[in-house]
Amino acid sequence: MRDSVGTVRTVLLLGGRSEIGLAIVERLVREGAREVVLAARGGVEASSSAPAALGATVHSLEFDATAPDTHTATVKEAVALVGDLDVVVDAFGVLGDQAGYEADPASAARAAAVNYTGHVSAGLAVAARLREQGHGALVVLSSVAGVRVRRFNFVYGSAKAGLDGFAQGLADSLHGSGARVLVVRPGYVPTRMSAHVDPAPFPATPGQVADAVSAGLRSGATTVWAPRVLQPLFAGMRLMPRPLWRRLGR
Template sequence: MRDSLGSVRTVLLLGGRSEIGLAVAERLVREGAREVVLAARGGAGDAPSVFKALGATTHSLDFDAEASGTHAATVTAAVELVGDLDVVVDAFGVLGEQAEYEADPLAAARAAAVNYTGHVSVGLAVAARLREQGHGALVVLSSVAGVRVRRANFVYGSAKAGLDGFAQGLADSLHGSGARVLVVRPGYVATQMSRHVDPAPFPATPGQVAEAVSKGLRGRATTVWAPRVLQPVFAGMRMLPRPLWRRLGR
């Protein structure tokens, strides 16, 4: 539970090897969190040494995004380890390549399941727990790729669009419960997952995304963009005529 000053004490990271997710967790530890649960397929392995150096205790849980039937149990297991969940960071996903998905529809469907339906299952389980606690925040890593889907990555982008809409609806369902959802819309972030993708304008680092999340949590925001300039940029992109967007979206 949050301490008397309202600081975060416990963090559950779903996607325990995500570079962005780990950056968010580290930022929260630097701000006072003392218990971190890293949940990933097969377990998250050794936690980054910086967590221990900063005085945080870490735990590892097995978490399979595709095994929806186990998601509620994962949330329960995290609670058994650390008690109430102050912040849950939903950071798992796959990027892949559009050409590969078009050549292999089954692979595309599996990726879409990880990037959307897995979040629906675990998000509802987390929301139920936060509602029961009467406090806590679910941080959902969406993407600007879902704000207006480009032809160059429409399998990934459409899943992110669905996730973004789900997260907003989930936030509305928690209104008045004491719990909340923070939707995070990063642009291009240089990570191992995105190493095959050409950099886009207005890139961000995992640390910059973590800073945006921290500010959003402190300020009671419902949505944050990383970097913030992407909000007006995409407001304009939504207005582009479709033929022009089709050409730009290659």
Template sequence: MKDAFGTPQSLLVLGGTSEIALATARRLIARRTRTVWLAGRPSPALESAAEELRALGADVRTAAFDALDPGSHETVLGKVFAEGDIDLVLLAFGVLGDQAHDERDPAAAVRVAQTNYTGAVSAGLLCAQALQAQGHGSLVVLSSVAAERARRANFIYGSSKAGLDAFAQGLGDALYGTGVHVMVVRPGFVRSRMTAGLPRAPLATTPEAVAAAVEAGLRRRAETVWVPGALRVVMSALRHAPRPLFRRLPV
């Protein structure tokens, strides 16, 4: 259960090597979170992340999780929740893909969609059921401003995030009143390994800034969080721009 200050005592990260997720975990551990599950594909990076968090004082466990294998999700997540209540699930896995390459290789484009959307639907529903069964908890879903309107430069990634975003909002409505809180986080361009080598975008942010926004959103039980906050206005304008104009914008 959350402590008297509203800090989750236990955290499950789906996408255990995500820079945003790990920055969030570090902040929460500093605030009293003591049990952390890092779920992801077994790798040296996953073990290194676990060791880093253990050094901060948390009891950290790992679980083998593959977004592209939804048939295994029920077993994997069932084992995690069987170990005890989870106060916070952070759904943080996803891939950017390579737009130019993926347009020429439909199978690669499908992998982006399956990772970012299909895998998230499977894991999200299973975690929601488990949280509802225990009667409390939060599910934080990392979406993207790319979900707001598909752009020529990254419509494969953007469309997968649009599906994820709509799913998470609907799931939040379905769980309203059950004691389970769903929060959608929409960061802009995040300077991280995933975006290394890409031109820096306006209003770029960092994993640490997103983590701070996640923590603040949890405290006020927000349903949608933009990082940085100015993107709410920017994306509203872009979403409503006439299509002929939108096509000419350098976005």
């Protein structure tokens, strides 16, 4: 539970190897978090993680995004380890390649299951716990790719669009419970997952995304963009005529 001055004490990261997720956790640890759970398929080497190096007690849990029937149990295991969950960071996902998805529709369906339906079961399990606690925040890593889907990555973008809508609806369902959802919309972030993607304008580092999340948690925001310039930019892109939008997606 948060301490007497409101500092986050416990953090659960779903997607324990995510570079952006780990940057967010590291930032929260630097700000005072002391108990961290890293949940990933096969577990993670908790003792060698950055949060552990900063003095946090770090636990590792098995988490499989494609096994929705296990997600409630994963949340319960995290609670058994650290008690109430102050912040849960939902950061798992796959990027993949659009051409590969079009050549192998089954792989596209598997990726969509990770990028959307896995978040539905995990998000509902987390929300149930936060509602029971009467406090806590779920941080959902969405993407500008879901704000308006482009042809060059529409499998990934459509899943992110679904996730963004789900997260907003989940936030509304938690209103008045003491718990909340923070939706994060980063643009291009150079990480291992995006190494095969051409750089895009207005990139952000994992650390800059973490800064935006930290500020959003402090301010009570419902949505943050990283970098912030993307918010007005995509407001304009939503109004762009579809023929022109298709040309931008080539």
